[in-house]
Amino acid sequence: MLESLLILSIFLPLLFIIIFKPFQTKTGIKSPPKSYPFIGHYFSIRANGNHLVEWVTKLVLNSPTLTTYIHRPFGQKRVITANPSVVKHILKTNFLTYQKGDVFRASFHDFIGDGIFNVSGDEWKFIRQLSSHEFNTNSLRHFVEDVVDIELNERLIPILANAAANNTIIDLQDILQRFSFDSICKISFGYDPKYLIPSLPQSKFAIAFDDALRTTTERFHNITPWKLKRFLNIGSEKRLKEAVSEIRQFSKKVLNQKKQESSIQTVDLLSRFLCSGHTDENFLTDMVINTILAGRETTSASLTWYFWLLSKNPLVISEIVREINEVKSDARVYDEVKDMVYTHASLCESLRLYPPVPVDSKTALADDILPDGTAVKKGMVVTYSPYAMGRVEEAWGPDWMDFRPERWLKNDETTKKVRFVPKDPYTYSVFQAGPRICLGKDMAFLQMKRLVAGVIGRFDIIPATGDDFEPVMTTLTSKMKGGFPVKIMERR
Template sequence: MEFTASLLLLFLPPLLFLLLAFLNGCQPSSHSEKFPKIYPVIGSIFALVANKKRRIQWTSNLIQISPSATYVLHRPFGLRVVFTGNPANVHHILKTHFSSYQKVDEFQTTFRDVLGDGIFNVDGDSWKFQRQIASHEFNTKSLQKFVETVVDMELNDRLIPFLSEAARKGTILDMQDILQRFAFDNICMIAFGYDPKSLTPYLPEQKFAQAFEEATKLSIERLLIPFPIIWKIKCKLDIGSEKRLRIVVSKVREFARKIVKEKQEQLRKSPSLEPADLLCRILSSGHADEEFVIDIVISFILAGRDTTSAALTWYFWLLSGNPHVENEVVQEIRGKSGSPVYEDVKDMVYTHASLCESMRLYPPVPLDSRQATVDDILPDGTAIKKGTRVAYHAYAMGRSEKIWGPDWAEFRPERWLEKVDGAAGKWGFVGRDSSAYPVFHAGPRICLGREMAFLQMKRVVSGVLRRFRVVPVAEKGIKPRFVAYLTSKMEGGFPVRIEDREE
């Protein structure tokens, strides 16, 4: 009897939705309309469902056609989500009124199974503690060590030999997978002192990575369900996608627990050992809650594995379609002495600009949200009620003519450069305000690891392009499909051939 009642509760929201649709004479919005229709009670439910698989592109389009670059999306039962690509609004939300916009309750609940109380899912003291502990990883000494030891070892001992063998055999590789493996090994070694050895010649099965990928996908699908009560009931009953989420999350946490246990044992045997990595510092700080430490480990794996690999995947694809940019990058690489590595990588101005340009068009985190803790009014006049979710849209902003000009669709690194006075042929990098380019967020929560990410990416680009061409297998003119869970991906991977580059 109790099970029957639970099933009735599970199917009641969809039945209610269909009944309301019938009573209101609702029909799906036509594709010729610019903005989705808004109906009583159910809001723009039809447009939401119709664009579920392309929500980033769809919401980006809505922002592009809005005069203020802000659009208020009506969800069922009077809920609103504000999407904005207006730099003044982003500055307001992330900087000047930071305390009035916190992590979204819905997001925290939805992702608690995967991220727990990790840095990306909390505010307040817990966030401050994790940020303070992590900041030690990003001083100059740590960054130099990261590039000259961890990245270089993985590059020279694993990635380059792997690509060389693929070039020799004419093998087709999934470059997205290869870059994820590379980044995964990097973050585990620098943050936890642990080498998962995922980028080895036989490409071992990555149980953690597969489980993590599925867990983030299933968690995002929770957010896309028009009636959250559905997934909550399924979770309570442990059925369907919620049962599967429980299984894959347990695999993710099992892997993270193994890393923590090994580090605890290492510290137990050598209690006077100076903390050499992030995990050492966390465990040495007195935090005995193992589950909390596991949450932190998972969050840093997400940050280090998924973001840089996503950025590099789209970068190599863009280079393949813009040979003039690739030639400039290769010339800059060949103009470097190769030693010391840290200084060479740091000074690669054109390559740095080309990476910024690539992330403008394909940001690793295309969309992020905050929740208003008070009633407010955004600089463009949009009224915000307490509890409203406000999403700033890096993907849409990278496609804004108001921000980047009429040539915004072009992959043009020169927009980030200017000639240096008195230095013939020398370029200087010109940064953009983070409110107009929130690829690394902005304000107090701006990404601590942005410099580390650039150093890592430039070292990979330098090492790979000095010796190889990365040639997509897809027919010319066929674009990969952009999909986004927590971070952006190429749907189906990025199949390429590796070719030796002639000197």
């Protein structure tokens, strides 16, 4: 009731200008976007609330410069772009001008604190240097390999084999989230939540993490000012407070246990930071939460869309199976996943179409002019969309809508082998680019390729909803709305 009164008190003076009722198109996207005094594109944003990513994509792709403005309520103006030259400008060329900004930091601070994803300037440089050193060690890479192998062979594959034997339907998205959560918790602070075991149990820590991420992201979309709701401790802000308390208390409990150990094995990231002399409780807790955030949602979402795309492209599956068999016959039990060139290309192609972070934003710290001539004022948010950039015909050709791993491959005249050809990171910005490029990129590919080799080499994954199943991407994250129900069959 109190939330409703707050919304009414804010928008009652605006009712006299509600003269526009958007219509529904066959695609589900309501158009055209019409801006009104004071409330801007509020009605269009509200009407497209269930598919904002697709709506934004349509706007930028219809712009000659691949850049446009969105007018938010109360005079806020935001730049939205899919222009590679603009992306390079904000992520590299003029990097110091485009940072997280106060709005982003305030919105996410309750959840991720002063971790690497929520700081800028000297704070960011310090954490980046520490993290970069640890991520580049061979010992961490071997530890990640061990974690993934155990989770894959002792938990994921037995669950899939059981589903195949009993002809049961499982939600593959849920299974992959559990796989990613177990893996990243072990890698981050040496804790095994045992989220992916046959009983598929609930986990207070995992549920709290989901609640915190969802509610924090909703702060950008809700009309009711979230700071007022937090002050009154009502609704979603009350739930967020409870979830964050659960996450931080548990993280600090694990941290204190490690501090009390007589001999710390430097395998997981938390132990590595402790052994290097960093003992500040808040700093280490923020580090752990940020690492879990980066590793859980992105990997599971990426693999969910990947397996759906494979189910629609049997020829791609055949090539992946052929490559897996070649690696096996070469006396390697796919230890060297770097040799799986076609599989790597297929993952990149899936990420092009369904990036785990479909949009990302920076805030301008000074007035600027973007390379395409767009004017940016100090304090303005500039958002780039990897999802839209994967659909730019000028970059990917008229067949951009096709799932075609071959677009990443080229025949090497010298070796007579097919080699992988990476794309310009400012055209393919799935892992960001420039100084903030994702530190865990190689770790993510290692994890995904090992999982694909283990699963596709043995099982067929068939959507339980039929061949015509067209999943919907949720607005707040890149998850599939309603999950991904599948049947598992042993590969002949």
